[in-house]
Amino acid sequence: MKGKKLLCIVLTLAAVCSLLLVRDSVAWLNTQTGTEPSGTVKVDKMAFTFNGELAASLQYLNGVEYVVTDQNFIENDGTLSVTNESTIPTEVRFHITYVTPSYPAGKTYKAEATDSLSVTINDSHWVQTLDSNDQPTGYFEYYSVLPDPDGTTPEALAGTKGFAALAANATATPVDAITDIHYLDELIVNGSDVLSHNDYFVGGEAFKGEVHVVFEAKQAAYVDWQTVWTWANT
């Protein structure tokens, strides 16, 4: 009997000790070993600086947070731009996801009639790619020279995709990507009433406008895209 009791005590103590050896993982900690993600990202020989901000706060009225019709999510009506400082040829693309009451998990912007977002993209350099069925993918790639559908040479037809390597002592210049992002009027509702242009939404069932702009880059000779920057308004 004594032996059984001793075994029980030893085993339970061992169980408690071994449980305490298992790590207890919390949500997140600032370890003080890192830095604040800055606008300049260096990945091997790729380097980019991202400028511009998505507005962090939405409007409040009577304690309710709402999205103003036509509200530009880029802070101070500014521009989201990228500056290439890479010393190798690179390719860059971005995609935009946003939330609507019908798509609470998010929807990709594809510049289609079904989009509930209006985005003004610098179409002098950014072109949306198509998939094998000629359908828009939602990815907008950078071209230093746009493809020319009226071109007579393969080079002209294809355009020049991506950034060339930045020469030594050369000055990098920012390239505008997006100058305006806002939800379209029909999305803002108060119960069953669809508010007209410039009306404010007060109370009722609201949704929080969420927009994410994600930039990816890769070395021109490789196939794997890597996320290098994300803008989010939340």
Place this chain on the structure above:
Amino acid sequence: MNRIRKTIGRCLWILAVTVSVFLIAISLLPRAFGYIPCGLHDDSMEPLYKKGALVLAKPIAFDAIQTGDALVFTDPESRASFTRVVRVIWPNEQQLVTSSASTDEWDPYTTAYRCVVGRVERSIPLLGYPAVWAHTALGKIIIALIYIIWIAVEIEAHGVSKRRETTA
């Protein structure tokens, strides 16, 4: 009456031993295979891993880390652990931009690679709860109380049997 008491005692003994062996197994067996077990305290890793899951991490070299990997980190100061998903790798500074699994919104600060314990390779739902509970203040208090009461009962039982022997 004695028989009932003996039966209850035997059942409790079997239960205590079984549960103890099970807890020892889930805590120490992964280490035998090179895994580092970690209990998830909250739902920040959902939908990838549920709250209360036991995740098993293996040490990983910096070059092998890829975006999308779930890594277990340890704060060198407090020794506390946390699990996050890697979003961007900055190789020049060996810094990792991370976020929870439910959003791609980055954490406000990067984390250095030297804080990495390992990459999550496997996850077992629910088995992390005993360890998570044992780490809480309430858990530690209850465990201590159980042992205190147990010792008190054993001392009292020992005293009673001594008195019976003396009387006999």
